[in-house]
Amino acid sequence: MEIRNEDDILQVIREDRWMMDILFSVRELGLPDWWVCAGFVRGKVWDTLHGYEERTVTPDVDVVYYDAAHILESEEKQLEAKLHKLLPGVPWSVKNEARMHMLNDLPPYSSAEDAISKFPETATSLGVRLNEKDSLVLTAPHGIDDLVNFIVRPTPLFEPNQPLSATFEARILKKNWQLIWDKVTIHRAAMI
Numbered sequence: 001m002e003i004r005n006e007d008d009i010l011q012v013i014r015e016d017r018w019m020m021d022i023l024f025s026v027r028e029l030g031l032p033d034w035w036v037c038a039g040f041v042r043g044k045v046w047d048t049l050h051g052y053e054e055r056t057v058t059p060d061v062d063v064v065y066y067d068a069a070h071i072l073e074s075e076e077k078q079l080e081a082k083l084h085k086l087l088p089g090v091p092w093s094v095k096n097e098a099r100m101h102m103l104n105d106l107p108p109y110s111s112a113e114d115a116i117s118k119f120p121e122t123a124t125s126l127g128v129r130l131n132e133k134d135s136l137v138l139t140a141p142h143g144i145d146d147l148v149n150f151i152v153r154p155t156p157l158f159e160p161n162q163p164l165s166a167t168f169e170a171r172i173l174k175k176n177w178q179l180i181w182d183k184v185t186i187h188r189a190a191m192i
Contacts, residue, residue, distance in 0.1 A: 025086040031065035035127030060093040066112040071099040117141035153187040
């Protein structure tokens with residue numbers, strides 16, 4: 001299947017029962033400003049575009065939300081436990097983006113979408129959620145061109161000569177996406 005636009009991305013997610021079960025489970029928590037993000041979306045798109053019939057291994061399912069009134073990490077762990085009860089066997093990772101800016105010594109994020117825009121790679125700066133009408137909503141702060149063209153490029157905070165550039169380089173080595181998806185190319189600078 002070809003994926004050329006956001007509607008195509010939402011269609012392949014909608015047709016994936018496992019992904020939809022995850023989205024319904026997360027919505028049951030009633031979290032403010034929530035998204036299932038990063039590799040959850042990227043991996044599905046790249047698997048589809050590579051023609052893989054089997055899903056590649058998902059090391060974790062990243063759930064983000066934004067709640068400035070409750071920023072204890074222990075609350076995130078309680079949410080992970082609830083998700084494990086709703087849908088066992090999923091490698092849940094829940095993070096409140098109202099506190100995550102501190103890990104990179106950045107100013108506070110204004111929302112979960114703002115935080116997603118500051119993920120290290122453009123092809124990973126993605127999130128999907130279900131609205132109250134069971135429709136899928138996609139956020140892609142840097143667009144989807146890099147994603148559908150298999151380009152791993154740093155977002156502005158992670159570009160060369162920026163304080164977080166070493167984080168981008170470390171992720172490239174650790175993730176080794178080209179071993180899983182051979183069409184992936186690494187671009188170390190932003191598009192001009």
